[in-house]
Amino acid sequence: MRIGELVIGGVAIALAVFVFILTLGFPQLPDGHPGPGLFPQLLAIILAIMGLVLIGQNLSKRDLSPGGEEKAEGREEWVNILWVIGVILCYMFISEIAGFMITAVVISWVLMLRLGAARLKGFVASMAAVLFVYWLFSQVLLVPLPLGVMGY
Amino acid sequence: MMYEYLVQAISLVAEPCTLLTILVASIYGLFVGAIPGLTATMAAALLVPFTFFMEPLPAMAAIVAMEAMAIFAGDIPATLVRMPGTPSSAAYTDDCYALTKQGKAGQVLGVGVTCSAIGGLLGALSLMVAAPLLAECAMSFTSFEYFWLAVLGLSSAVVVSSGSMVKGAIALMLGLLISTVGIDITLGYPRFTFGNVELTGGINFIPAMIGLFGVSEVLRNVLHSEELQVATSEAPRHIFSGIATVVRRYKMGILRSSIIGVVIGILPGAGADIAAWIAYAVTKNASPEADKFGQGHIEPIVGATSANNAALGGAWVPALVFGIPGDSITAILIGVLMMKGLRPGPMIFEQQPVLLYAVYVTFILANILLIPLGYLAIRSSGMLLRVSKNYLLPIILLFSIVGSFAINNSLFDVGVMLVMGLLGFYLEANGVPVAPVVLGIVLGPIVEQNFMISVIKTHWSLWEFFTRPVSAVLCLGALLMWGYPLFSYFRKRKSSLSASG
Incomplete structure (x- = not known):
């Protein structure tokens, strides 16, 4: 069961x-x-x-094997799931105020740190990823990404 | 005429923009396919926001090239770290890894890339032959036949889906119910919108796909973080040595597996992964060396890796001819084409033959490109496998968020992506397949629309659903498919009763 x-x-x-x-x-x-x-x-x-x-x-199937998940995940891994949900919600509610750039760098960097990335390497990686995403969507595909109160 | 179309198609594909799209999509496919835990379907879902802004041909070419590369690239981590890069390589992972421990990683991957290309080319050939023939038959189809065809496609998705059929059916019903959200086609009545303007147009397909396949995979990966154990620190060498002998020795096996791949690919709901498992089993049954399977034998790798790439061409047959997807990737493709106002079906064989020929040419080109690009991917496999998921998963999530937002510039769509991501994650964690959900979303409007058109046309006389010749055959097919689970249940019960008594 x-x-x-x-x-x-x-x-x-x-x-x-x-x-x-x-x-x-x-x-x-x-x-x-x-x-x-x-x-x-x-x-x-x-x-x-x-x-x-x-x-x-x-x-x-009650009398058979108890079943359940094959792998037992630790509490930390389940907290990771909450972090992923949290950063998406954070983007939804903050991006229009803080703007795409700041929100995207913060959420990707925070999630990288949570998953065990090095602090500086994570910052550089999230900056590079955000600049690439900004260039691709905003400059090439002309998608108006949220500007925020500071205009970027 | 055919020659003219072909020449025009080649010149279309040869345009620098299309060629560049194919190249970039190929590299992207190789990268995603080579990373365990990321699937070709996820790669397609993340590609969708870009294809949405492209012309139909580069959009389709990007998906064709990406999927051909990703399905092969799944063999790379299967061989080097015993973790299939995509589910399509799972069937023969043990054989690949056992051969790597014998120092034959280069040979395994050489066989993998060559047989994948051969299987892919045979799949493309089947698509080129079967699609126009079926399209000619489909020309006479009316709403009655399309209704049954869609029902048949949905039933097949449940019967052949991985795991239990009940779970497949629940997934399908969820997908169909999702497709009913928004303005209805008979009276223009807003269904299940709860006064929300964003829902009147229905649940947006693209964020739904990104959620189901992109976000759910990020969630799964942050839950199961696994360290990779590389069997060999050296880059695979002697990749193509002895390849001609292997291909010559198992040429009939390659052909048989490719045919299996195409047939499985055509069935809605079953894709490259199921094709590989079935080809593996059939190869084992037919082989005089069956006892060596699973312990480091090249024959099952040859068979199954040909089948999974051949299945890709097969899946495009019903997608192009009837607008009924053969697998999750073609379901995504149909959704994108419909959003762009291009509805796949027999009419495009008359109205846009050059576009179809261009798709065939892309299939052939992608499978030819697979050899050199696959070779480069194998040589740089050490670097690919060192990419840390700690950095990659947040970047995938960023692409998912921005991709979902980009279609309508709406944060509501990001919310749709999150909900669908959680749904996909929970369903898969409990063994419920996600592919039928996608098929339900794509085919739901087709089933409902054709049913309602038919009954309004005939003043609610349902007789014509069963009396038109092709309708009757398709209906019989659907009945047989529904009867199969009951038949197998009673047969199992009977055999267990006779065994116990």
Whole structure:
């Protein structure tokens, strides 16, 4: 029995029920036939059935091996995941104020340090990467990257 | 006529801009493929923001060249550090590494690059022959046939996907549900947008792909940091010595594996990695030296490495003819082409034949280029394997963020990328394949649109779905595919009952 699979099964059923309820408020075609809600409703029904089957398969395996992840990761590695999520959120909320350059250098440097890179080497690498990305997207592809209050 | 198209196609590919794109994409493919943990699909997802700004031909050429190189480059770390660079090299990693310990790393990689190029060329040849023939048949298809074809493609993605079929089906349903977000095609009703203007156009495909394949791989890599143990400190030597003998000895094996690769590639949901595993198994069954497999034998490497590169050409057949992707990379490609207003299908064989010939020419050119560029990559493999992930992963993340932002200049898309990245990471960590999610996102609108068009056309008479000849055959195919899991379940149950009783 794997907890992760049970969660996936449970979330699939919950999502299916949620989608199905939402589709009940969708309009029908003028001739009275089902319209925008039909396809999501069919998908929700199949998703719920598959979620039930996955849970059923896992519960029937209860007496077998405990399963679970093959590799046991340490707490530090899981904290790395939070750091990755954190730097993306940081970019989303800060880049329009601090500008692309500063935000990008800070998030890539901080993440490099977190993953074990040397301080100076990490700074140089993140500066070089950001300048390259800036040149490629801003100068070549003409993407207006966030300027921030300082204008870069 | 054909000759004229070919000449025009060659002149298109020979344009400096296209050639430069091919070269840069090739080097990028070799680099990503040679780094364990980074896949060719991730490379394609990160390439997407650039292809979005390119003309269709350089965009397709970049993907063709990148994937051919990346699939071979996966053999380099498999041989030197016993870690496949991409999942497509996993089947024969033990054989490669065992030969390296015998001092034959150069020979293994020489065989790898040559057989990959031969397999890739045979795959390209199959694409050139099969695609126009199928396109001619597909000319008469209407919404009924396209509906069944898309259903068949989706069913195949579940049946052949790695892991359990139930998980594959859940992944597919998630992808299809994602595709329903936004304005619906029948009444223009905004579905699941929750009043958010950014969602009315649907979930943007490009940030979704970058999240599913780019961010999820960054997350996976920061979780499993593994030290590389290089078996040999010297750069591989004598790369092409004795290669002619090996190719001559196993020529039938190369041909057989390439055919397997093409067939697996054509099936939606199965790509180069599954092709390599099946070719490995078939080669083992047919070989008189099967007992040597897994312990350092060149024959399985020859077979499986030909198959994985041949599968790439195969995957382009349904993608170009029907707009139904054969693997995750062609799914990404179709998404990009559709965003650029070019819908793959039989009509492009009539309307844009030169573009198609240019794709064929690119396939051939990329596989020829594989030999010299692959050689250079093998010679510099020591340097490639020394690239530290501590520096590389944050840079990949930076490219992912900016690439997602670039399409609509929207930070909302960066959020979409993050959510899809977490989804892809969680699904894969629990053995749920991500490929069906992508297929669902790409094929969802096709299934729904063709179904709704058909039923509105026939005033909700469903009869025509089953009575049109081609429709009926495709429907039968889908039914057989749905029946297969049940059949195998009951057969397994019966055999376990008879074994216990």
